[in-house]
Amino acid sequence: MSESLYDRLGGSEGITNIASDVIDNHLSNKTIAPRFAQSDVATIKNAAATFFIAGTGGPNVYKGKDMLTAHKGMNISATEFMAVLDDALAALAKNTIGQREQEEVLFVLYSMRSQIVLV
Ligand code: HEM
Numbered sequence: 001m002s003e004s005l006y007d008r009l010g011g012s013e014g015i016t017n018i019a020s021d022v023i024d025n026h027l028s029n030k031t032i033a034p035r036f037a038q039s040d041v042a043t044i045k046n047a048a049a050t051f052f053i054a055g056t057g058g059p060n061v062y063k064g065k066d067m068l069t070a071h072k073g074m075n076i077s078a079t080e081f082m083a084v085l086d087d088a089l090a091a092l093a094k095n096t097i098g099q100r101e102q103e104e105v106l107f108v109l110y111s112m113r114s115q116i117v118l119v
Helices: 011-027 041-055 067-071 078-094 099-110
Strands: none
Touching: 011 041, 011 078, 078 099
8 A cells, every 4th residue: 555645535636626625615614714705716726736736745846835934924723724624624525535545634734733823
């Protein structure tokens, strides 16, 4: 079992679909939707997909900001952070990603907490 997380999430196509669902979930999640009121949906879906593909061992080179720079000064709460994780897990489940992969993604996302919450 040496398949990368990238492959197990369905490669670039699978991850692009998952990332799109994550953003759709954010936009209908009352806890965090206001944060994205001014966002261009296609742009943030693309940022989420390329970040995710690069971070799971895929071919993309992510050219966006690092997580601290992207979220600095936003005063993001722990509750908002959990809402993002919930949305990610719901998107993974919707795309029939297995329990083990869901846990791996959750671990990776959670590890970024200190660069995002109250920075
Ligand atoms: C592990 C959790 C998270 C990850 C992996 C993540 C990832 C990202 C990425 C890749 C970007 C794009 C940076 C760029 O454009 O260069 C971004 C922007 C952003 N993030 Fe996060 N984020 C997380 C948590 C959060 C939370 C909890 C909030 C607040 C609810 C949030 C709000 C935003 C906003 C408002 C933007 C700017 C969107 C725009 O450009 O229109 N993020 N994030």
